[in-house]
Amino acid sequence: MVTALVDAREAAERVVDPEMPMLTLADLGVLRRVETAGDGTVVVTLTPTYSGCPALEAMRDDLRAALQDAGYDAVEVRTTFSPPWSTDWISDEGRRKLAEAGVAPPDRIGPKAAGAPIPLTLAPPSQTVACPQCGAADTEEVSRFGPTACTALRRCRSCAEPFEHVKEI
Amino acid sequence: MDTHSPHPGHDENVYDALSTADDDGRWAFGTGFDAGDAEITAPAPEGVDRADVATYCLMLADDALIASQRLAGWTAKAPELEEEVALANIALDLLGQARVLLSRAGHLGAAEPYRVGPQDDEDVLTYFRDDRAFRNVTLAETDLGDFGRTIAWILVFAAWRLALMQRLTGSRDPVLAAVAGKAVKELTYHRDYAAQWVLRLGDGTELSHARMQAGLDGVWPHVEELFLAHDVERRLVEAGVAVDPAELRGDVDAVVAQVLPAATLTRPETPAVGLVGGRGGRDGVHTEALGGVLALMQSLARAHPGATW
Numbered sequence: 220m221v222t223a224l225v226d227a228r229e230a231a232e233r234v235v236d237p238e239m240p241m242l243t244l245a246d247l248g249v250l251r252r253v254e255t256a257g258d259g260t261v262v263v264t265l266t267p268t269y270s271g272c273p274a275l276e277a278m279r280d281d282l283r284a285a286l287q288d289a290g291y292d293a294v295e296v297r298t299t300f301s302p303p304w305s306t307d308w309i310s311d312e313g314r315r316k317l318a319e320a321g322v323a324p325p326d327r328i329g330p331k332a333a334g335a336p337i338p339l340t341l342a343p344p345s346q347t348v349a350c351p352q353c354g355a356a357d358t359e360e361v362s363r364f365g366p367t368a369c370t371a372l373r374r375c376r377s378c379a380e381p382f383e384h385v386k387e388i
Numbered sequence: 389m390d391t392h393s394p395h396p397g398h399d400e401n402v403y404d405a406l407s408t409a410d411d412d413g414r415w416a417f418g419t420g421f422d423a424g425d426a427e428i429t430a431p432a433p434e435g436v437d438r439a440d441v442a443t444y445c446l447m448l449a450d451d452a453l454i455a456s457q458r459l460a461g462w463t464a465k466a467p468e469l470e471e472e473v474a475l476a477n478i479a480l481d482l483l484g485q486a487r488v489l490l491s492r493a494g495h496l497g498a499a500e501p502y503r504v505g506p507q508d509d510e511d512v513l514t515y516f517r518d519d520r521a522f523r524n525v526t527l528a529e530t531d532l533g534d535f536g537r538t539i540a541w542i543l544v545f546a547a548w549r550l551a552l553m554q555r556l557t558g559s560r561d562p563v564l565a566a567v568a569g570k571a572v573k574e575l576t577y578h579r580d581y582a583a584q585w586v587l588r589l590g591d592g593t594e595l596s597h598a599r600m601q602a603g604l605d606g607v608w609p610h611v612e613e614l615f616l617a618h619d620v621e622r623r624l625v626e627a628g629v630a631v632d633p634a635e636l637r638g639d640v641d642a643v644v645a646q647v648l649p650a651a652t653l654t655r656p657e658t659p660a661v662g663l664v665g666g667r668g669g670r671d672g673v674h675t676e677a678l679g680g681v682l683a684l685m686q687s688l689a690r691a692h693p694g695a696t697w
C-alpha cells in the first residue's frame with residue numbers, strides 16, 4: 220500500500236541540483252514520484268538526465284538528508300530510466316531561473332517520431348540561441364559538449380561573452 | 389565506477405566529507421548503482437532464457453565499457469580543451485550505459501562466477517573478469533591512435549550503436565528498452581560530433597585529409613564484425629528481446645555514404661579482420677589490444693580487492 224504524502228514531496232522538491240544549483244530537482248523535472256510505503260518509508264523515484272550523470276549520487280544523498288531533516292527517518296531513493304528524461308521537462312520556472320543565472324535554457328522539442336532513422340544533419344546547427352547576458356540573437360556554438368553533461372558551450376558575437384546552453388535532449 | 393584511490397585508513401578520513409549517505413559502505417571503485425533501481429530487478433521476460441539475457445546485457449555493456457575506457461585515454465591529451473571535454477562527455481555517457489547494463493547482467497546472475505568480495509555486480513564484472521569473458525566487439529578495444537582515427541572510430545561506433553539502440557527500444561526486456569531509450573538521445577549527439585569533425589578534417593588541409601582517411605582505413609577492418617549475429621543474439625531476436633545486427637548495416641552504410649563524399653573521403657577497401665575459427669569479440673575472442681585496456685582499467689581494483697572509502 221503506497222500513498223502520496225504532500226509534506227515529503229515538498230521537502231524533496233526543494234532539493235537543488237548539485238551541478239546547476241539555481242534549479243530545484245522539481246524545476247529540472249527529474250523527480251518522478253514521492254510516495255509513502257505502508258511501513259512509513261518515504262520512497263522517492265528519480266530519473267537521471269544522462270545515463271552517466273555523475274550528479275545522481277549527490278542527488279540521492281541530498282534527498283535523503285533533506286527528508287531526514289523534514290522528519291522522515293526511513294527514506295529510499297530509487298532510480299528509473301523510463302521514460303527517458305527530456306529537457307522539455309524543465310519547468311517554465313526552471314527556464315526563467317536558468318536565464319537569470321546566465322545559462323541559456325533549452326528549446327522545447329516536443330515528442331520525436333519513433334521508428335524512423337534519426338537524420339544526420341551535416342550543415343552547421345542553425346538553431347538561434349539568444350545570449351543570456353545581452354539578449355543578442357547573434358551567438359555561435361563553441362562546443363556541443365560543455366562542463367556538465369547537460370550543457371553546450373556558446374559565445375555571443377555581440378557582447379563577446381561565453382555562456383552555457385542547456386542542450387535539448 | 390570512478391576510480392578513486394583507496395583511502396589510507398586514517399581515522400580522519402577526508403572522503404567522508406564527500407557523502408552524507410549513511411547507507412552501504414562504499415567500495416573504493418563504485419557507488420552501488422543497482423541498489424533500489426526500479427527496473428534493474430525486473431525478472432527476465434516470460435519464456436526467455438535468463439542466462440541468454442544476461443549474456444546479451446554483457447555484450448552491449450562491454451561495448452560501451454571498453455569504448456569508454458579507450459576514450460578516457462584522451463583525458464589530459466586532447467588537442468584542445470573543448471575536444472577533451474567532448475571526448476570525456478562521450479566516454480561518460482557510454483560508461484553510464486555500461487553501468488546499468490552490467491547491473492542488469494549481474495542481477496540475472498552474470499557476476500557470480502567472478503565475485504571475490506562484497507562488491508556491487510557492476511564492479512565485479514568490470515574489474516574481475518579476464519579478457520576471454522569480455523563480450524565486446526573488437527572495434528571497441530582497438531587503439532584510438534591519433535585524433536583523426538578517434539573521430540573515424542566514434543563515427544562508426546556511434547552510428548552503429550545508435551541504429552542498434554533505436555531498435556532496442558522495442559525490446560521485451562524492460563531494462564534493455566529503458567537503457568536504449570536514453571542511449572538513443574546520447575548517441576545522436578556523439579554521431580553528430582564525429583560527423584562534424586570528419587567533414588572539417590576530410591575537407592580541410594592536405595594533412596588533415598590524409599590523416600582522416602588513414603583513420604578510416606585503420607578502423608575499417610573491424611566494421612564487418614558489427615553486423616554478425618552470435619547464437620545468443622539469434623535466440624533473443626526470435627524471442628523479441630535482442631536486435632539482429634545484420635539489420636544495422638543499412639543505417640551505418642547510409643551514414644557513411646552521406647558523410648564521406650561530403651568530406652572528400654573515400655570508403656575504405658581494407659579487408660575485414662578474420663574471425664578466429666568463426667569466433668570474434670562476442671565469443672570472448674579478442675585482439676591483443678584488449679589486454680592493454682584491461683590492464684589499465686583493472687590493475688588498481690585488483691591490487692586492493694576489498695578497499696572501501
Ligand SMILES: [Zn+2]
Binds near residue numbers: 376378
Ligand atoms: Zn551577449
